Amino acid sequence: MSILIDKTTKVLVQGITGNEGAFHTRQMKEYGTNIVAGVTPGKGGSVFEGIPVFNTVSEAKRRMEIDATAIFVPPPFAADAILEAAESNIKIIVCLTEGIPTLDMLGVFHYVKSKGSILIGPNTPGIISPNKCKIGVMAGYIHREGPIGIISRSGTLTYEVVYQLSNRGIGQSTCIGIGGDPIVGLKYVDLLKMFEEDEQTELIIMIGEIGGTAEEEAAQYYKISRKKPVVAFIAGVTAPPNRRMGHAGAIISGGKGDAATKIKTLEEAGITVVKNPAEIWQAVMDARQKRL
Amino acid sequence: MKIHEYQAKDLLKTYGIPIPKGITIKNKEDAIKAWESLNKANLVVKAQIHSGGRGKAGGIRIVNTRKELEEYVSHLLGSTLFTEQTGDEGKPVEYLLIEEAVEFKKELYLGFTVDRSRACISMILSSEGGIEIEKVAASTPEKVVVENIEPLLGLKDFYITRALVSAGIDAKYFRKIALVAKGLYRLFIEKDCSLAEINPLVITANDELLAVDAKINFDDNALFRHPGILSLRDYKQENPLETEAAKYNLNYIKLKGNVGCMVNGAGLAMATMDLIKLVGAEPANFLDVGGGATSNMVKEGLKILVSDKDVKVIFINIFGGILRCDTLANGVVEAARELHIELPIVIRLEGTNVEEGKRILKEAGLKFITALDMGEAAVKVAELLGKKEING
Secondary structure, three states: EEEEEEEEOOOEOOOOOHHHHHHHHHHHHHHHOOOEEEEOOOEEEEEEOEEEEEEEEHHHHHHHOOOOOOOOHHHHHHHHHHHHHHOOOEEEEEOOOOOOOOOHHHHHHHHHHHOOOOEOOOOEEEEOOOEEEEEEOOOOHOOEEEEEEEEEEOOOHHHHHHHHHHOOOOOEEEEOOOOOOOOOOOOOHHHHHHHHHOOOOOOOEEEEEEOHHHHHHHHHHHHHHHHOEEEEEEEEEOOOOOEOOOOOOOOOOOOOHHHHHHHHHHHHOOOEEOHHHHHHHHHHHHHHHHOE | OOOOOHHHHHHHHOOOOOOOOOEOOOOHHHHHHHHHOOOOOOEEEEEEEEOOOEEEOOOEEEEHHHHHHHHHHHOOOOOOOOOOHHHHHHHOOOOEEEEEEOOOEEEEEEEEEOOOOEEEEEEEOOOOOOHHHHHHHHHHHHHHHEEOOOOOOOOOHHHHHHHHHHHOHHHHHHHHHHHHHHHHHHHHOOEEEHHHHHHHHEEOOOOOEEEEEEEEEEOHHHHHHHHHOOOOOOHHOOHHHHHHHHHHOOEEEEEEEEEEEEEEEEEHHHHHHHHHHHHOEOEEEEEOOOOOOOOOHHHHHHHHHHHHOOEEEEEEEEOOOOOHHHHHHHHHHHHHHOOOOOOEEEEEEEOOOHHHHHHHHOOOOOOOEOOHHHHHHHHHHHHHHHHHHOOO
């Protein structure tokens, strides 16, 4: 198994002829993702890398069967692109765009939910089920298929963790970036639930960072469920308070969201928190050993 | 992005929110003119810096005579103010806001911000406004009322009424406070704020409302559609190295240690800093070159690192997903040659085109120390620092 996406997932790319969209469409295709259509307003009727391009999402949806969409649309227009996908009833929407104004996302978040669609991101590296399907910008070759589910708020830190695991022969079921922005679609709790139901996944890694309360909410949920072991890492223990550290989300405010609070809350819920980012693989091995 | 109090008040005014009578000055002559045109006694002089805690740091004072005003203005203008929020570098005082002091019956708090987990704008109202609002919120949370506004509804009247009733505010002020709340909400939406607060919002002796202090922050991601707001940016309130970095789309934050770090991606950058600390060293900065860094950005990043005199060792940790390792290696080699960097550089490279990247580094004939993984790299950094201490 794996969660959300697999070999059968039929993918649309919004912004397929833009710089980013074009580059990553080729990369995804090479990885084996089944890309069935693209959208770029004004380029309808053309073909990109053998993929038919449409002017609008609804037209693409009428003509092709589509399960998921990858959005590579520049920040000023990305919120609209998400709404367009949800309005056309696309079930899984992955928005890779970084830098969308926060207020644009408020209405988007609630509309997507009301349509029963799932939003991943924005400002995410995307989602990958190794050897099956990749909807995102991560380097495919570092992954291998296996029993570990990864949920992360960071891009390159996730690559780091994946690399540590793959190098030691530990594969992944699905790796998903929830996105670094203040407002994102799926959060840790939603994904913990999915991984708990997934037969392939034995252990879940949560990679968090300072700011917001998403990790604390996950801890609250896990305290009760505890279905599968969870290993976590929180980046930003040494970050000075009240400073932005790149992700719009990483802001410490009012005593909430700092690393110490997050680590304590996670540990109290029964989650193993790793302190050394170079040793996440070790904690995973230990946790699996304990289970055997 | 942050702005000054006087700029925030100008914005409030355009949204129909009453503010005290005042004048912003940047030299002593204008201060005297302000004295003449204001009520000539009982004036508040407020240092304009991007930081809270100004009062406790000596940046706000009431003056009653012209002499007092002149003395305080000469003392404050051109000085550097250190508050609990500015850190050791402090903030330069270039502008002063001179206002007529206000007699008031009550101080309220009114603010709007984004609630991330609920994905909505929240309105916060309290009848116990003033500098201790955070203590009030912590010790008596029932005195701080929060209304979460449905994005599809916007700030409807019932939200305001409900908040006013819960906060225990006298009904005779409802209409006036509602007007202020609506104005502030409209500003928040129209200008893409991340925070808009009036603290205190006072009820004067004549039962009028006045915004005595205000703080407005903007969403950096939305500045592209607000050129007017962008023009309010005061670069002198920001760290010069950070400003320089921003020019090249680099995200740099100065810290206190001596290990200069360059990493791609904010999460990995923070994890790298945490790791440096774990091996007993201190990061000198946070520097995220981003996913799409070019060799020029890498070069500019290195320039900023070496311009920081505290840096003793440079640690480059790159996981190239989108950023290719050969691009990075070229940037590092070019910068090291051009800047004649003598500091030891520990490099850990992984990801797309890593072999090519390693070859470039090797063939450059420069003294780079490479490591297989970030753990090993951090240990090498610590070793170098240890040796330095022994030698020096």
